[in-house]
Amino acid sequence: MKVLVAEDKPMMADLLTRALRRAGHSVLVAHDGEEALEFGRTGECDVILLDLMLPRVDGFTIIQRLRAERMTTPTLIVSARDGMDDVVRGLDLGADDYLTKPFALDVLLARVRALSRRLPVSAPSHLAFQDLLLDTNTHELHRSGRTSALTRTEFALMEVLMRRAGSIVSHEALIEAGWGFGADVNEGTLYVFIRMLRAKIGDPQLLQTARSVGYVLRP
Amino acid sequence: MKVLVAEDKPMMADLLTRALRRAGHSVLVAHDGEEALEFGRTGECDVILLDLMLPRVDGFTIIQRLRAERMTTPTLIVSARDGMDDVVRGLDLGADDYLTKPFALDVLLARVRALSRRLPVSAPSHLAFQDLLLDTNTHELHRSGRTSALTRTEFALMEVLMRRAGSIVSHEALIEAGWGFGADVNEGTLYVFIRMLRAKIGDPQLLQTARSVGYVLRP
DNA sequence: CTCTACCTTAAGAAAACCTAAAGAATTTGG
DNA sequence: CCAAATTCTTTAGGTTTTCTTAAGGTAGAG
Numbered sequence: 001m002k003v004l005v006a007e008d009k010p011m012m013a014d015l016l017t018r019a020l021r022r023a024g025h026s027v028l029v030a031h032d033g034e035e036a037l038e039f040g041r042t043g044e045c046d047v048i049l050l051d052l053m054l055p056r057v058d059g060f061t062i063i064q065r066l067r068a069e070r071m072t073t074p075t076l077i078v079s080a081r082d083g084m085d086d087v088v089r090g091l092d093l094g095a096d097d098y099l100t101k102p103f104a105l106d107v108l109l110a111r112v113r114a115l116s117r118r119l120p121v122s123a124p125s126h127l128a129f130q131d132l133l134l135d136t137n138t139h140e141l142h143r144s145g146r147t148s149a150l151t152r153t154e155f156a157l158m159e160v161l162m163r164r165a166g167s168i169v170s171h172e173a174l175i176e177a178g179w180g181f182g183a184d185v186n187e188g189t190l191y192v193f194i195r196m197l198r199a200k201i202g203d204p205q206l207l208q209t210a211r212s213v214g215y216v217l218r219p
Numbered sequence: 220m221k222v223l224v225a226e227d228k229p230m231m232a233d234l235l236t237r238a239l240r241r242a243g244h245s246v247l248v249a250h251d252g253e254e255a256l257e258f259g260r261t262g263e264c265d266v267i268l269l270d271l272m273l274p275r276v277d278g279f280t281i282i283q284r285l286r287a288e289r290m291t292t293p294t295l296i297v298s299a300r301d302g303m304d305d306v307v308r309g310l311d312l313g314a315d316d317y318l319t320k321p322f323a324l325d326v327l328l329a330r331v332r333a334l335s336r337r338l339p340v341s342a343p344s345h346l347a348f349q350d351l352l353l354d355t356n357t358h359e360l361h362r363s364g365r366t367s368a369l370t371r372t373e374f375a376l377m378e379v380l381m382r383r384a385g386s387i388v389s390h391e392a393l394i395e396a397g398w399g400f401g402a403d404v405n406e407g408t409l410y411v412f413i414r415m416l417r418a419k420i421g422d423p424q425l426l427q428t429a430r431s432v433g434y435v436l437r438p
Numbered sequence: 439c440t441c442t443a444c445c446t447t448a449a450g451a452a453a454a455c456c457t458a459a460a461g462a463a464t465t466t467g468g
Numbered sequence: 469c470c471a472a473a474t475t476c477t478t479t480a481g482g483t484t485t486t487c488t489t490a491a492g493g494t495a496g497a498g
Contacts, residue, residue: 136332139243151475152243156220167356180221180245181263189477191456210358211485212371212454218357370486408488410445430496431443 001025003112004045006036006062007078008054016049016108023109033057040066040073047115048075050095052086060086060093067094074115088128098126129165129217132201134158141200148200153178157193161207161217170214220244222331223264225255225281226297227273235268235327242328252276259285259292266331267294269314271305279305279312286313295330348384348436351420353377360419367419372397376412380426380436389433 003025007013017027028045030036033054040048040062052059063075077090077098087098097111127134133142139155141148150158160177161169175185178193194215198204208216222244226232236246247264249255252273259267259281271278282294296309296317310317316330346353352361358374360367369377379396380388394404397412413434417423427435 152240153476155243156245159220168358186478187454188456188479191454192458192477194455195457209455213358216357372487405489406443407445407490411447411488413444414446428444 001047001112002028002045004028004030004036004039004048004073006030006033006040006048006054006059007051008032009051012051019108020112023112025112033059033062037062037065040071041069043071043073045073047112048073049078049112050075050090051078052090060089063090063093063095076111076115088131088133091126091128127159127162129162130206130219132162132206132217134162143202146202150197150200154193154196154200158197161197161215165217168210168214168216174214220266220331221247221264223247223249223255223258223267223292225249225252225259225267225273225278226270227251228270231270238327239331242331244331252278252281256281256284259290260288262290262292264292267292268297268331269294269309270297271309279308282309282312282314346378346381348381349425349438351381351425351436353381362421365421369419373412373415373419377416380416380434384436387429387433387435393433 001024003020005013005016005020005027007016007029008031013029013031017029020027028039030039033056036048036050036054037057039045050059050062054062059077066073066075074096075094077087077095079087079090079098079100087100091098096115099108099111126136131144134140134150134155135142136159139150139152141150141158156178157174160173164173171190174190175183178190179185194207194209198207201207206217206219208218210216220243222239224232224235224239224246226235226248227250232248232250236248239246247258249258252275255267255269255273256276258264269278269281273281278296285292285294293316294314296305296314298305298309298317318327318330344355346355350363353359353374354361355378358369358371360369360377375397376393379392390409393409394402397409398404413426417426420426425436425438427437429435
């Protein structure tokens with residue numbers, strides 16, 4: 001497997017290179033955006049690891065150009081945790097996945113492996129709505145710089161709400177998502193979870209109640 | 220996300236269950252083929268993890284039967300590396316993906332995630348009449364730029380009126396739509412709701428009275 | 439003209455929802 | 469295996485929205 005690492009900071013680039021080599025990949029390093037674009041265009045790499053802040057040509061431009069040129073090489077954004085807006089933009093431009101620093105090396109390797117296998121159904125590992133971003137790998141909810149971890153049930157509810165963002169998700173659908181079909185859940189329990197989600201979302205306006213029907217994510 | 224694990228070897232089943240639970244899925248274990256078939260038929264699972272060599276009913280039969288019964292639940296075959304022929308046969312019968320033992324847990328999770336992402340996204344569904352537009356996903360009524368939210372009962376009444384727009388909807392039909400068949404509703408109640416609807420529609424001419432019969436949406 | 443069906447309004451009842459806090463059940467870490 | 473921490477569930481009291489009722493008025497049919 002050949003991996004292109006687009007990273008200008010020498011220490012980071014070195015770290016990534018070693019880890020990938022150890023896992024049996026061959027690695028090509030681009031030290032600035034222009035180099036990254038050049039190497040990416042050859043199409044000989046199986047995966048691209050892309051830092052967004054590169055000298056000369058930034059990461060967004062790189063993704064955009066490559067995708068415009070019909071290059072479909074799977075691309076993984078490597079970004080700082082507090083730059084989630086950038087990540088969203090990158091994914092919109094056609095990146096396939098992302099990873100926030102700091103990260104564990106084995107997580108990085110797993111992502112690279114997953115991307116390079118070109119899963120039968122390409123799976124974005126995130127769900128986005130407005131400035132919300134739900135990471136389905138880590139179960140973290142990001143919003144304008146803030147990050148909160150969701151519990152199992154919170155995540156299950158948030159996931160279905162985000163999948164159907166804009167339309168009402170009925171009580172039954174929520175209960176099915178969180179506890180299984182036809183589960184007998186005390187009504188108060190759902191209220192409590194909605195409350196937790198609202199707190200973690202930050203803006204209570206975003207998760208609205210549709211009285212006696214369900215809840216809906218709406219701007 | 221609900222995952223059905225069809226696996227007879229207790230250690231393997233346990234391992235899978237833990238990993239899936241940790242990743243936030245709810246898990247149902249079938250210990251033999253007959254159980255797997257039974258659980259699979261309910262259609263309540265989002266993904267099936269299927270060992271091919273199960274007691275009583277083997278994995279091939281399970282896929283075949285489920286597909287014959289129009290169950291489209293995404294199914295992932297878990298198989299030993301040296302049984303690739305079996306895998307091919309399984310895929311031919313309608314399985315969606317496969318995984319060979321031994322495998323990394325995060326790969327398994329990535330595949331499950333990939334498959335489960337096929338959840339049907341609710342289709343946008345609208346009812347239109349003249350310049351009225353009723354959004355059945357959000358329960359909103361739009362008219363010439365204006366938007367008003369309908370309560371549960373208002374929506375139920377408006378829905379039946381729009382579906383039969385142009386023809387008279389009887390009192391009984393309206394009551395059935397709003398409160399259930401044969402419900403005992405004070406006549407004044409219906410008047411009040413019709414009034415609310417007229418107010419939200421904007422133009423009172425549009426929702427006309429069919430004296431001693433019912434109401435009708437008409438230009 | 440009169441009767442019946444309908445309209446309007448407003449207030450009270452009921453249902454649905456929110457919040458906080460405590461107890462139960464799990465999970466995690468030593 | 470136990471203790472601590474986290475997550476989940478229940479409960480109770482308070483708030484808001486929706487629904488229902490009732491009373492007084494209007495309008496069309498006979």
